[in-house]
Amino acid sequence: MGIVLNQSAKNIAVTYFGFGIGAINAMFLYTSFLGKTHLGIVTFLLSAANIMMPLMAFGVQSTLIRFYNRYKDEAERERFLSFMLLMPLLLIVPICIITFFGYDIIASIIIGDNPTVEPFLWLIPIIGIFMGYFEVFYAWVKVHMKSVFGNFISEVLVRALISVMLFAVHFDWISKEFFIYSLTAIYGLQMLAMFIYAIKIHRPVIQFKIPEKINEIFGYSFFIILSGSVAVLLLDFDKVMIPAYLKIGENAVYSVAIFIATVIAVPSRAMLQIIYPITAKLMSEDKMEELNDLYKKSAINLQVFGGLVMLGIFLNIKQLYLIIPGNYSGGILTVFMIGLGKFYDAILGNNNAIILNTKYYRMVLLFGLLLVLMMVVLVMIFVPMYGITGAALATLISMFIYNTIKLLFVVKKMDLYPFTINTLKSFGILIGVFCLFYFWDFPFNPFMSIILKSALITIVYVYLNYVFKISTDINYVLKNLTSKIFSYVQK
Numbered sequence: 001m002g003i004v005l006n007q008s009a010k011n012i013a014v015t016y017f018g019f020g021i022g023a024i025n026a027m028f029l030y031t032s033f034l035g036k037t038h039l040g041i042v043t044f045l046l047s048a049a050n051i052m053m054p055l056m057a058f059g060v061q062s063t064l065i066r067f068y069n070r071y072k073d074e075a076e077r078e079r080f081l082s083f084m085l086l087m088p089l090l091l092i093v094p095i096c097i098i099t100f101f102g103y104d105i106i107a108s109i110i111i112g113d114n115p116t117v118e119p120f121l122w123l124i125p126i127i128g129i130f131m132g133y134f135e136v137f138y139a140w141v142k143v144h145m146k147s148v149f150g151n152f153i154s155e156v157l158v159r160a161l162i163s164v165m166l167f168a169v170h171f172d173w174i175s176k177e178f179f180i181y182s183l184t185a186i187y188g189l190q191m192l193a194m195f196i197y198a199i200k201i202h203r204p205v206i207q208f209k210i211p212e213k214i215n216e217i218f219g220y221s222f223f224i225i226l227s228g229s230v231a232v233l234l235l236d237f238d239k240v241m242i243p244a245y246l247k248i249g250e251n252a253v254y255s256v257a258i259f260i261a262t263v264i265a266v267p268s269r270a271m272l273q274i275i276y277p278i279t280a281k282l283m284s285e286d287k288m289e290e291l292n293d294l295y296k297k298s299a300i301n302l303q304v305f306g307g308l309v310m311l312g313i314f315l316n317i318k319q320l321y322l323i324i325p326g327n328y329s330g331g332i333l334t335v336f337m338i339g340l341g342k343f344y345d346a347i348l349g350n351n352n353a354i355i356l357n358t359k360y361y362r363m364v365l366l367f368g369l370l371l372v373l374m375m376v377v378l379v380m381i382f383v384p385m386y387g388i389t390g391a392a393l394a395t396l397i398s399m400f401i402y403n404t405i406k407l408l409f410v411v412k413k414m415d416l417y418p419f420t421i422n423t424l425k426s427f428g429i430l431i432g433v434f435c436l437f438y439f440w441d442f443p444f445n446p447f448m449s450i451i452l453k454s455a456l457i458t459i460v461y462v463y464l465n466y467v468f469k470i471s472t473d474i475n476y477v478l479k480n481l482t483s484k485i486f487s488y489v490q491k
Helices: 002-057 060-068 074-086 089-101 103-110 115-120 123-142 148-170 176-201 214-245 248-284 288-314 317-322 329-346 351-356 361-386 388-414 421-437 446-467 472-490
Strands: none
Touching (some): 002 089, 002 115, 002 123, 002 214, 002 248, 060 214, 074 123, 089 103, 089 123, 148 176, 214 388, 248 288, 248 329, 288 317, 288 446, 288 472, 317 329, 351 361, 361 388, 421 446
């Protein structure tokens, strides 16, 4: 776990810095400078582009990681990398043609009674292409165990550029409409920066030759397209469907709540960037004992980190909404529902990476397709009845069932278990800390209340996890940190 902890620590630091910028954007700049209507449009466009991303990438982001280490010959690796760069064009070209000729029909289906969205629909496939190729180049550096810079680009650079453009809106340097168009350029720069870094890490010798194992590559990529689409649909389908039933401004309220809840997934996103390629390598070498150990450690580490973040959000949620400009408090219940779904996903560790690198990976697609169908039905039922709360409920149910099925599948087929007795101890600590602090609020400025309460929660939570030895990795880090602090103080 040494390289995992090292890279993960850097990724967590970068990701949280990026989320700090994102929090300012989502909760203050967007809400103050853009307003509900245009924020709703931005949310819709980016969610739709994210749904298209697996198609635009052609599954290459996962295929590259899975097959790269299987090619032992350097010439064959170069041929493989070259082919990976060209594969996405097989879907990009026809999708763009269909979008161009069927624009009006597509618009009439997906925007409902929100005509303000129509002028921006053509941006969706372009942003999707930029997102897709970013993931391709990111996978390129991941196989060389270099994930930090890519994480910086996606988590920090993009959000910083968005902040700049939002301030440009505030000072009337650009219009709100121009800001929406500028998002395309920002994601284009994201892709370009990742490309430059990728060729710096490893400059390929471009070849127009078909690599070995082509049938297996296409089969796996097709699976990733479908499974990736399933995963993204579970995350973003609700934000795309809301405009079909509700005013576009409701999407803004929902997006703020989603962002707050998504912070819970930050430790998972950071750690899994490096765990995914390690999982693929261990499975290709048939090192199942090491894989099981990695599975358990990743699960408990993410439960501890994710649990702390979840407590910080849930226990400060009322004060948090008091400092957000505008009336967005209708999303509080949404935060709880989506937050629980994100936490459950996080505590499964590298579960998804394990499945994608087994001979059983096609079965997961069936589960995913069934669950997408279920989510579509639930959204269509719950959103008209309960508004954005109904969308959150549909997402929570779908995420819970989907992740439970994958968990049981890994346990039954591979005899790998992510949970230990420490899992139960960690849940006990979570419940105890939640009950201790839920009804305890400081009766003064909401911002100061959040800071003080979060500090107390962190101290109590970290202490309990340390005393009960929930994670050996985290205890090791804490011991080293405290010893360094004491030695510095003594000097």
